[in-house]
Amino acid sequence: MPTRENLKLIDFKKVISRSSYGRGSRCSKSLWLHRNRSKNTRSLPNEGKLIKLASNQLVDAAAQLFQTEPFLCARLSLEENKDWDASVAATTAAIENGETVLANPSFYGNDLMCDIHYLQKNKSGSWKAFIVKSSTKVSDNSKEKATFQLHTLKESGLKISHFYFLTINNKYKRAEKLDHHQLFKKTDILPTLNKLEAPLKATIIKLRKTLTLEQAPEIPIGEYCLSPYNCEFKSNCWKHVPKDSVFNLRRVSRETKFKWWNNGIQTINELQQSKYEAGSLLSETQGEKYVDQLGLTEFMSHIKFPVLFLDFEAYLPALPPFIGVKPFQIIPFLFAAYKCESIDQPPSFHSFIGTPKKDPRKQFALHLIEKCSNVNSILVYDPMTEKKVIRGLIREFPEYVVELEIIISKIIDLAIPIRNKQFYLPAMKGLSSMKHVLPAVDASNNYNSLSVQSGRAASQLYQILCDEHHDRNEEQELDNLIEYCKMDVYGLVQVYNAFLKALGRPIVSFN
Numbered sequence: 001m002p003t004r005e006n007l008k009l010i011d012f013k014k015v016i017s018r019s020s021y022g023r024g025s026r027c028s029k030s031l032w033l034h035r036n037r038s039k040n041t042r043s044l045p046n047e048g049k050l051i052k053l054a055s056n057q058l059v060d061a062a063a064q065l066f067q068t069e070p071f072l073c074a075r076l077s078l079e080e081n082k083d084w085d086a087s088v089a090a091t092t093a094a095i096e097n098g099e100t101v102l103a104n105p106s107f108y109g110n111d112l113m114c115d116i117h118y119l120q121k122n123k124s125g126s127w128k129a130f131i132v133k134s135s136t137k138v139s140d141n142s143k144e145k146a147t148f149q150l151h152t153l154k155e156s157g158l159k160i161s162h163f164y165f166l167t168i169n170n171k172y173k174r175a176e177k178l179d180h181h182q183l184f185k186k187t188d189i190l191p192t193l194n195k196l197e198a199p200l201k202a203t204i205i206k207l208r209k210t211l212t213l214e215q216a217p218e219i220p221i222g223e224y225c226l227s228p229y230n231c232e233f234k235s236n237c238w239k240h241v242p243k244d245s246v247f248n249l250r251r252v253s254r255e256t257k258f259k260w261w262n263n264g265i266q267t268i269n270e271l272q273q274s275k276y277e278a279g280s281l282l283s284e285t286q287g288e289k290y291v292d293q294l295g296l297t298e299f300m301s302h303i304k305f306p307v308l309f310l311d312f313e314a315y316l317p318a319l320p321p322f323i324g325v326k327p328f329q330i331i332p333f334l335f336a337a338y339k340c341e342s343i344d345q346p347p348s349f350h351s352f353i354g355t356p357k358k359d360p361r362k363q364f365a366l367h368l369i370e371k372c373s374n375v376n377s378i379l380v381y382d383p384m385t386e387k388k389v390i391r392g393l394i395r396e397f398p399e400y401v402v403e404l405e406i407i408i409s410k411i412i413d414l415a416i417p418i419r420n421k422q423f424y425l426p427a428m429k430g431l432s433s434m435k436h437v438l439p440a441v442d443a444s445n446n447y448n449s450l451s452v453q454s455g456r457a458a459s460q461l462y463q464i465l466c467d468e469h470h471d472r473n474e475e476q477e478l479d480n481l482i483e484y485c486k487m488d489v490y491g492l493v494q495v496y497n498a499f500l501k502a503l504g505r506p507i508v509s510f511n
């Protein structure tokens with residue numbers, strides 16, 4: 001372990017951290033650009049930050065697995081915001097002071113740097129390492145990152161006897177008190193990581209060379225630009241990609257698109273002239289507006305006023321927050337609705353959002369029943385989540401089975417005419433998700449102006465608000481969540497209006 005004095009001598013420009021290793025192993029150009037970026041460059045996308053922050057509660061909960069209360073070396077934070085200097089110094093001091101269980105310790109060795117969720121000292125002086133995962137299984141990507149952590153711990157001078165992944169036992173059902181020993185599954189993966197260490201060392205050598213380059217390495221675009229997040233340097237590296245590139249094609253795997261691209265087939269036009277059989281895809285993505293008047297009329301005949309346009313948001317917490325709940329069980333916390341009494345009356349907006357940290361389900365059910373009474377049709381886009389949530393509410397509150405079953409029976413899926421090709425616009429590019437359909441039916445509206453831009457981000461944000469340590473403006477964030485859900489449900493009205501227009505009928509007006 002470095003001393004506090006020689007920590008000051010570390011040249012952090014040369015250091016490879018766990019996230020810079022992950023970045024560089026996917027694309028060395030990304031590592032170079034990130035290390036040499038201007039301060040204004042966009043960092044991890046908002047959704048990625050929310051996911052990381054939401055997982056902090058689970059890591060904190062795993063502290064209960066140790067008989068001794070872990071010594072907190074640093075609060076969990078995003079790596080880019082971390083004060084590495086202070087956290088390595090705090091870890092060094094904790095070890096010198098004889099602490100035996102460390103929470104979030106940070107290590108430096110041989111120009112490598114990492115933190116880890118927990119370390120526990122054995123009597124022999126070696127250490128057990130622990131990584132908490134918000135999943136039931138561990139991906140290859142997680143194993144690679146863990147190998148980097150193992151290697152860095154060794155380089156910093158620690159002897160590691162076991163390396164555990166703490167994953168979630170999704171069979172566990174919460175009683176009044178959370179039983180952390182039943183919730184977490186402990187698996188020692190040290191033998192696997194030891195085997196992965198040799199290729200990891202070879203990658204580190206390559207990354208060290210990248211960091212010494214005067215200019216960014218030439219790396220062609222690839223799938224790594226898009227996964228796990230859109231790379232922040234994409235607008236620069238993808239400048240040469242034409243507007244009508246094969247990447248615009250939908251329902252084609254990324255792998256296939258990059259195969260075409262790498263074989264010189266870059267535009268949809270070139271694909272049409274090529275040997276590749278993609279004609280059906282092209283006719284769909286470049287096709288004209290299409291309306292099946294008979295089919296669409298038949299679909300619309302099932303919709304009866306008053307109608308309710310309805311959308312839910314739910315989260316799936318790894319830590320069961322309430323009695324009787326299993327890990328990753330769906331918990332609804334928000335719905336938004338526009339109620340329309342008749343086609344010539346403007347719709348009225350309604351919403352319900354739970355109070356963070358309290359079980360929202362009963363209030364959600366009661367408000368839903370109230371808003372759905374006195375309507376004949378409930379219009380939902382792709383109602384799989386909504387139906388699953390309502391069935392869960394029936395199991396939880398059987399006293400409301402009649403009212404909730406009636407709600408299910410009134411649901412009509414507005415995505416049906418789009419999925420069945422009874423209504424199609426070229427701007428949908430063959431996709432039927434609301435995020436693609438809404439801009440196609442109403443170009444003036446999209447999610448870019450919103451603080452929350454996806455259902456996933458909404459559920460992560462709500463989970464963060466359920467953490468007693470969160471530092472968010474709760475009232476503001478709850479409003480942001482409602483705004484997001486309102487946009488989804490506004491989209492439903494616009495889709496319905498697009499169908500009405502296509503049939504030459506009057507539409508729902510907000511004025």
Ligand code: SF4
Nearest residue numbers: 027030225231234237
């Ligand atoms: S956009 Fe692609 S090629 Fe460019 S730095 Fe990012 S991952 Fe690398």
